[in-house]
Every structure is written in C-alpha cells, then in structure tokens.
Amino acid sequence: MKGIILSCAIxxxxxxxxxIVSHFARxxxxxxxxIPAALIAVPVFLAAxxxxxxxxxxxxxxxxxxxxxxxxxxxxxxxLLNIHNYIDWFFGFNGGFSTSMxxxxxxxxxxxxxxxxxxxxxxxxDGTDKIHxxxxxxxxxTGWLRIDPSTQICTLTDKGRALARFTxxxxxxxxxxxxx
Numbered sequence: 001m002k003g004i005i006l007s008c009a010i011x012x013x014x015x016x017x018x019x020i021v022s023h024f025a026r027x028x029x030x031x032x033x034x035i036p037a038a039l040i041a042v043p044v045f046l047a048a049x050x051x052x053x054x055x056x057x058x059x060x061x062x063x064x065x066x067x068x069x070x071x072x073x074x075x076x077x078x079x080l081l082n083i084h085n086y087i088d089w090f091f092g093f094n095g096g097f098s099t100s101m102x103x104x105x106x107x108x109x110x111x112x113x114x115x116x117x118x119x120x121x122x123x124x125x126d127g128t129d130k131i132h133x134x135x136x137x138x139x140x141x142t143g144w145l146r147i148d149p150s151t152q153i154c155t156l157t158d159k160g161r162a163l164a165r166f167t168x169x170x171x172x173x174x175x176x177x178x179x180x
Contacts, residue, residue, distance in 0.1 A: 001063040003075025010045045011082040
C-alpha cells in the first residue's frame with residue numbers, strides 16, 4: 001500500500017509542478033517538459049520509498065507490504081501509467097482539433113461562426129494549412145515519413161512502415177474502424 005500511496009502523491013506533485021512550469025515557461029513543445037519531469041519523478045518516488053518507514057507513519061500492519069520490492073515496483077508502474085495517461089490527456093485535450101474549434105466558437109459567442117470562417121482560422125497568412133502544413137513536415141523531421149522535395153509525394157520510412165503495420169494489426173485485433 002505504501003507504493004500506491006507514494007505513487008499517487010508523486011503523481012499529484014508531477015501534475016501540479018508541470019502545470020505551474022508550463023504556465024510560466026510557455027513551451028513550444030510540451031514533450032520537452034513532460035518527459036524529463038517523468039524521468040525525475042521515478043527517482044523521486046524511489047527515494048521517497050526508500051527513506052520513509054514501511055508504515056508511512058499511519059498504515060496498520062496488514063496494509064504494509066510483505067515484499068517491499070514488489071510494492072515499490074507496483075508503485076513505479078502505477079506512477080508511470082498515471083503520467084502516461086496525463087500526457088495523453090494533455091495532448092488530446094490541448095492539441096485536439098475538436099477542442100480547438102469549440103474554443104474558437106466560444107470566443108465568437110453569441111454570434112457564432114460559419115464553417116468557412118472556422119476553416120480560415122487554420123490557415124496561415126501564406127495560405128498553408130496549419131494542421132497539415134505542420135504535421136507532415138514534423139513526421140518527416142522525426143523520421144516517420146519522407147517528402148520528395150520535387151514532387152511533394154509522401155512515403156513511409158522503414159520506421160513509419162513498421163508503426164503503420166503494427167497499428168493496422170492492433171486495429172484488426174481490436175476490431176476498430178477506419179481512421180487515425
């Protein structure tokens with residue numbers, strides 16, 4: 001139980017601290033905050049586990065672990081899964097296209113906006129699309145695909161092909177529909 005309690009406490013601190021740092025630092029890419037913070041959270045958890053008593057000053061004996069290594073391993077696993085879920089939530093909520101459009105509509109209340117006005121919000125001054133104009137070059141930059149400079153045709157790299165095949169396999173096994 002000590003591992004679970006410490007895991008929840010460290011995760012709470014992780015969320016609060018990344019939110020505060022994110023608010024003031026204004027990162028272009030929040031992964032530069034979340035990943036290093038996660039790499040710090042695990043040793044902090046392990047240190048807290050090692051230097052606190054087995055009863056955490058309040059746990060009754062039946063709630064104390066018989067095998068401390070297993071309790072600690074479970075705590076690390078729970079911590080990492082919670083951090084992963086938090087990062088997924090952040091990028092889904094913050095970077096989600098639907099959320100972004102709802103915020104645009106909220107800013108235009110009570111009048112609202114036409115579909116054409118909403119679509120125009122996703123184009124840069126030079127006419128390029130903010131979503132596709134950013135995402136495809138980023139996938140090329142990170143090695144998932146190649147963009148031929150002369151034809152602009154996109155093809156998968158070996159790394160991208162492996163991920164696409166794995167994803168297709170998972171979607172088949174889980175009987176998920178078409179889409180991203």
